[in-house]
Amino acid sequence: MKLYYSPGACSLSPHIVLKESGLTFEAIAAPTKTHTLADGTDYYTINPLGYVPFLVLDDGRTLHEGPAIVQYLADLVPNKQLAPANGTWERYKLQEWLNTIGTELHKGFSPLFAPGMPAEAKEIAKTRLISRLNWVDGELTGKDYLMGSTFTVADAYLFVVAGWGKHVGIDISGLNNLSAFIARVAARPAVQDALRAEGLLT
Structure with missing residues (x-):
């Protein structure tokens, strides 16, 4: 493939x-x-x-x-074990995470990468993104990965999207759980x- x-x-x-x-x-x-x-x-x-x-x-x-x-x-x-089995509650939770990352975070970054986007619009987008990233940080409390102790495909997606912050002036260094998560995923071979x-x- x-x-x-x-x-x-x-x-x-x-x-x-x-x-x-x-x-x-x-x-x-x-x-x-x-x-x-x-x-x-x-x-x-x-x-x-x-x-x-x-x-x-x-x-x-x-x-x-x-x-x-x-x-x-x-x-x-x-x-x-990159995704729970189809039909299980855990699989629907994984899909929930994939949708949240895609709609609330991934698309939230789009205005910040768009040429010609007015500065005011970018600030509104940043504020919304920071709010969502703060929420994700809370969801990671006490967990190695989004679904608990097992790395899944949702973690790969979050790692990529959250990593875009450094390119558009969004500082997540104060989000301890998310920062530790990014470092943890980045260390995987x-x-x-x-x-x-x-x-x-x-």
Whole structure:
């Protein structure tokens, strides 16, 4: 299978999950600024939406939403416990986290990366994001990971999105639980492998 990604973008989440899974895959850079692959291919000819992540299976089937991709990957390797079993209460809690990260945090960062966004709008977005990150910090009290003591695909997603704060002036150093969580996830060998593969760690 192939994963199309852009370094440091939300596609880093399934990249991490693939590294954690041990599955065989090919990672292909599809920079979100140029939409041109290394061989000159126009990325829009592969994914008409133009964004990442984009997963292409060996039989040609595709997935283009991060939360769907990471759950699919987790279900391929149930022994890795990257997601609770389908139909369990814990699986719905995992989906709750994936949706919260996607709608309240991931999309919350969008105005801060948008060229030409008015400063006032950015400040409103920052205030809302800080409020949500404070809430996440509280939810991590007494836990190593979002679901407790086991690393799941939701942790990969939170790690990536919360890490964007340093690029847009959001300081989370005062959020002790979240800061410890980020350091904990960053220390995982598979996470370091994914960061290295994307040129984000030397």
